[in-house]
Amino acid sequence: MKNLLLVSQHYDDCLYQSIKRDGYQITHCDFKELEGICESNQHLGVIDLRGCSDLILIERLLDGIHSHMLIVIIVNRQQLKNTDIKRVIGKYAWDYHTEPIDHGRFFRMLGHASGLSTLKRISQSSLKSENESMLIHSPVMQALDEQISRVAPTDIPVLIRGESGTGKELVALNIHQESRRSSGPFVAVNCGSMVSGLVQSELFGHARGAFTGAVAERKGKIELADTGTLFLDEIGDLPLDQQANLLRFLQEGVFDKVGGTGACKANVRILAATHIDLDVAISKGEFRLDLYYRLNGVTLNTPTLQQRSEDILPLARQFVDVFAREFDFPGCHLTDDACRALQRHDWPGNVRELINRVRRAVVLSDKGRVNAAALDLLSIKEVELLPLKVLKNQVERTAIINAMQFSNGHAEQAAVHLQISRATLYRLLEKHDIDQSEELCLKNKN
Numbered sequence: 001m002k003n004l005l006l007v008s009q010h011y012d013d014c015l016y017q018s019i020k021r022d023g024y025q026i027t028h029c030d031f032k033e034l035e036g037i038c039e040s041n042q043h044l045g046v047i048d049l050r051g052c053s054d055l056i057l058i059e060r061l062l063d064g065i066h067s068h069m070l071i072v073i074i075v076n077r078q079q080l081k082n083t084d085i086k087r088v089i090g091k092y093a094w095d096y097h098t099e100p101i102d103h104g105r106f107f108r109m110l111g112h113a114s115g116l117s118t119l120k121r122i123s124q125s126s127l128k129s130e131n132e133s134m135l136i137h138s139p140v141m142q143a144l145d146e147q148i149s150r151v152a153p154t155d156i157p158v159l160i161r162g163e164s165g166t167g168k169e170l171v172a173l174n175i176h177q178e179s180r181r182s183s184g185p186f187v188a189v190n191c192g193s194m195v196s197g198l199v200q201s202e203l204f205g206h207a208r209g210a211f212t213g214a215v216a217e218r219k220g221k222i223e224l225a226d227t228g229t230l231f232l233d234e235i236g237d238l239p240l241d242q243q244a245n246l247l248r249f250l251q252e253g254v255f256d257k258v259g260g261t262g263a264c265k266a267n268v269r270i271l272a273a274t275h276i277d278l279d280v281a282i283s284k285g286e287f288r289l290d291l292y293y294r295l296n297g298v299t300l301n302t303p304t305l306q307q308r309s310e311d312i313l314p315l316a317r318q319f320v321d322v323f324a325r326e327f328d329f330p331g332c333h334l335t336d337d338a339c340r341a342l343q344r345h346d347w348p349g350n351v352r353e354l355i356n357r358v359r360r361a362v363v364l365s366d367k368g369r370v371n372a373a374a375l376d377l378l379s380i381k382e383v384e385l386l387p388l389k390v391l392k393n394q395v396e397r398t399a400i401i402n403a404m405q406f407s408n409g410h411a412e413q414a415a416v417h418l419q420i421s422r423a424t425l426y427r428l429l430e431k432h433d434i435d436q437s438e439e440l441c442l443k444n445k446n
Ligand SMILES: Nc1ncnc2c1ncn2[C@@H]1O[C@H](COP(=O)(O)OP(=O)(O)OP(=O)(O)O)[C@@H](O)[C@H]1O
Pocket: 131, 132, 133, 134, 135, 136, 162, 163, 164, 165, 166, 167, 168, 169, 170, 171, 233, 273, 275, 302, 315, 351, 352, 355
């Protein structure tokens, strides 16, 4: 069934019923409640602005949803004379409809919007899956992939252990995608980055008026993950009092919203990850043993990049291709010295470090050549081996790119930073084949 979010100041039963008859599953709310469901899985919204005057609130709310939702706005003819309304329509609406509602036209428009939002989602998810596909090359990754395939179809909780940047979240996502819940949401929450006083509300949600600022009821991550998977990253950082609430949910399937009146239910599979040793946290009394047993149905370990050294070059090449496409630098490739340096490095930051080095190197690459210097992996030995002229050239090019980016593409300012004349800067830009506007664009992309 097609999902649709209907937001209106006053409930219009006739509109609601006719949209429902057209085959849509409707989530209806008023503008104040919209804040609570901004994160939900809705991709098509009908915003009924008839009778609305608080355009400041409406713009703020639409700002939060229009990037992932096609919006159709309903207004009355009188409102179309209002310049603020016209601005809101121009800024946020995919299309608009004026009262009285011409059902034939309105549902044709809705049908197109629904089809388009599905197409957009498909193209976004294939783009995403290209970046999120897990490279499996080394024996240790093949073994991990086999374990993922075994645990995915079951609903067993999985605890994913591994150093930072080894791909724990990617493993969780793969489990979700291979599970029966794959058509449901995958909701990731970092237990270490939640504001301490708001952890309970973030996880379990809150009722309207539960505390100052709770102007609308808000769903927590558990409820948002209903029928799907909740990934609790850095589970070791979850405060002890919230560990008790989570344990209750895992044992009984129920939870309380902050300020709520009754227990709520959600059908969620839990995956958790940690880079700290939970046994130590348990022995220090910082992590509940009973929660540990509940979360740890099966443990999967993500290897460090050093333990999967066969994957380093294939991964690096994959990321070079991704960033070359992103920055529109066709023909980028790793040089031989880059390949040697990549294999020699220790990778304390694992795959995340590799991604960061490659991204930067693609930006700094000279005519598509991603070398060890651009990766910032030149060993003393190799530095000594390079001719001084080559080294000077590399340093000069890097300094100019940095200055141009720092100055947002303004040559005059960049020349001041570099303590050279503008004319010299233009000569060097040409010498190193640096496109002024490209440098600015790169900075903005980063
Ligand atoms: N095998 C792999 N193939 C492709 N990309 C990978 C692989 N492993 C990790 N990555 C990428 O590395 C980056 C870091 O991975 P991820 O965020 O899953 O690590 P993490 O272990 O959860 O880190 P942290 O503990 O810091 O949260 C992500 O961009 C992820 O897509």
